[in-house]
Amino acid sequence: MSKTQDFEKQDKEYIANTYGRFNVCFEKGKGSLLWDVEGKEYIDLGSGIGVTAFGVDDDEWSKAVIEQTHALNHISNLYYSVPQIKLAELLCKKTGMKKVFFCNSGAESNECSIKAARKYSHDKYGEGRNVIVTLVNSFHGRTVTTLSATGQDVFHQHFFPFTEGFIHTPANDIDAALKVLANPAVCAIMMEPIQGEGGVMPLDKEFVQAVTKYAHEHDQLVLIDEVQTGNGRTGSLYAYEQFGIEPDIVSTAKGLAGGLPMGATLFNEKTQYVLTAGAHATTFGGNPICAAAGCTIIERLTPEFLATVKAKGDYVKRVLEGKTGVVGVSGMGLMIGIETTVDPKKVIAKCLEKGVVCLSAKNKVRLLPALNIPQEQLEKAITILADVIGELASE
Numbered sequence: 147m148s149k150t151q152d153f154e155k156q157d158k159e160y161i162a163n164t165y166g167r168f169n170v171c172f173e174k175g176k177g178s179l180l181w182d183v184e185g186k187e188y189i190d191l192g193s194g195i196g197v198t199a200f201g202v203d204d205d206e207w208s209k210a211v212i213e214q215t216h217a218l219n220h221i222s223n224l225y226y227s228v229p230q231i232k233l234a235e236l237l238c239k240k241t242g243m244k245k246v247f248f249c250n251s252g253a254e255s256n257e258c259s260i261k262a263a264r265k266y267s268h269d270k271y272g273e274g275r276n277v278i279v280t281l282v283n284s285f286h287g288r289t290v291t292t293l294s295a296t297g298q299d300v301f302h303q304h305f306f307p308f309t310e311g312f313i314h315t316p317a318n319d320i321d322a323a324l325k326v327l328a329n330p331a332v333c334a335i336m337m338e339p340i341q342g343e344g345g346v347m348p349l350d351k352e353f354v355q356a357v358t359k360y361a362h363e364h365d366q367l368v369l370i371d372e373v374q375t376g377n378g379r380t381g382s383l384y385a386y387e388q389f390g391i392e393p394d395i396v397s398t399a400k401g402l403a404g405g406l407p408m409g410a411t412l413f414n415e416k417t418q419y420v421l422t423a424g425a426h427a428t429t430f431g432g433n434p435i436c437a438a439a440g441c442t443i444i445e446r447l448t449p450e451f452l453a454t455v456k457a458k459g460d461y462v463k464r465v466l467e468g469k470t471g472v473v474g475v476s477g478m479g480l481m482i483g484i485e486t487t488v489d490p491k492k493v494i495a496k497c498l499e500k501g502v503v504c505l506s507a508k509n510k511v512r513l514l515p516a517l518n519i520p521q522e523q524l525e526k527a528i529t530i531l532a533d534v535i536g537e538l539a540s541e
Contacts, residue, residue: 149183170498175202178519180503189527191504196342196374196481196514199401199443207404207442214438221434223427229437236444237412240383243396244418247411248432252373252399253287255409258426259336259397260291262413263367264311266420267333270365278369279326279335281317285343286336286371295336298344317341318350323357327366334367334394339385339478342374345508346476346483351389358391367394367417373409374481377401378447378517381456381479388478401517404443408436455479455517462513462528469532471539476510480517483510484531488538496534502527511535 147155153171171183178201180188193199200207214229221227234246247258260278267275280286284297290309293301297314315326327335335357341347358368368391375385376398382388384396394417399409409431413420430436459479466475466484473485486493490506497504505512511531515524 153183168495168498177201177204178516178523186501188498188501188503189523189530191502191513191515191519191527191531193401193514193516194405195505196379196400198405199377199379199517200404200446201516201518202405204404204442206446207439210438210442211406211435214435218434220430222429223432227432227434227437229434229441230432233432233437233440233444236441237410240444240447241396241412242392242414243412244415245413247413247421247426248437249399249409249411249428250407250430251287251409252371252397253289253292253409254428254431255373255397255399255411256286256292256295256336256371257289258411258421259369259371259395260295261426262395262411262417262420263334263336263369265425266367266417269420271333275331275333277311277313277329277331277333279313279315279323279332281337281341281349282314283317283341283344283347284314284336284338284371285341286338287373317347318353320353320356323353324360327357327360327364332366334369335361336369336371338371338373339375339389340380340481342481342512343507345510346481346512348476348478349389354386354389354391358393369393369395369397372396372398374400374514375478377443378452378455379479379481379514380477381452381459383447383452385478402443403436403439406433406436406439408433408440451517452479458515458519458521458524461521461524465528466532470536472532472535480513480515480519482513483507484513484535485510486535486539488535492538493531493534496538497531500530500534502530502534504531 150171173183178190180190264276280295280297282297286292286295294309294312315323361368370386370393372384396412402408463475471487476483490511493511
């Protein structure tokens with residue numbers, strides 16, 4: 147029995163069977179290179195589903211994490227914490243938002259966003275104005291409430307009863323959205339700038355601007371879900387910046403702490419005081435180690451660096467568009483979806499055989515490489531990916 151088979155057997159014996167895993171057991175990595183337990187090398191185009199923003203074992207990240215473990219590994223939110231304060235200041239100064247609530251995941255950051263929107267409306271208008279509009283094909287998390295917010299019927303199974311108070315409207319249909327927003331029970335609209343799990347589908351700028359304008363004119367909050375699109379992923383600090391809007395609340399996670407579990411919900415001037423003492427809380431949110439790690443990510447997302455993220459994304463699109471088996475390429479920056487004429491799972495499996503790690507989203511191959519992936523490694527991996535798609539399409 148190989149090492150991989152041995153670990154696979156142990157995994158199935160002791161870990162809840164909630165994932166359809168590929169037949170690889172990774173052991174270590176450096177930057178955008180990974181090695182499995184058999185010693186095989188891979189180029190990573192997935193970054194742990196958009197999490198390891200500066201790759202594996204990034205020197206600056208590792209130094210900050212190690213130093214913080216020796217200083218203070220945890221202190222409850224009953225006290226002030228220097229790394230948490232520093233990260234919140236960075237986020238506010240870079241975005242213009244006014245306050246941050248830290249949590250541990252994307253679903254939690256969206257839960258916070260939802261709770262804050264409903265509290266804002268209840269505080270100001272009383273009961274009966276609590277419905278949140280979300281988009282068909284959206285994905286907002288796997289808690290019971292964020293599953294309810296998710297606009298995909300496939301997720302609305304098994305866990306009944308789901309949380310009430312969500313209406314789903316088609317993405318990019320302005321007339322339909324404005325009709326739903328006219329409902330007096332609506333307090334907010336929640337959107338992902340790019341529907342990630344929904345197939346890497348960017349929203350139309352005109353749609354985002356139109357519904358934001360209507361919402362703000364009627365004191366409905368605009369909630370932007372940047373769990374996957376945030377923290378430099380699309381070539382701007384947050385993707386909403388490229389849509390020319392100013393949201394009331396922004397939720398984010400994934401790449402924020404570069405590999406440690408951390409989420410954040412950002413509030414603008416209008417919403418900054420909605421959550422008062424005791425209204426919302428978390429034990430681990432803003433953990434000093436996670437916050438120290440987050441500072442090393444956000445500090446490096448300068449305009450100059452973000453321009454390289456856009457350039458690498460443009461390169462990938464330029465190379466892949468028109469290749470055999472490639473129907474189209476969507477996304478922004480280094481959040482890329484590739485529609486092909488073949489099953490994306492087959493593409494992923496074949497790429498793994500050839501030493502390239504990639505992902506899927508709906509009917510597409512999805513790429514979320516580290517933001518600083520070396521150009522040489524990116525070019526090699528994309529060449530392999532294009533060849534794999536071409537080979538499978540020609541069979």
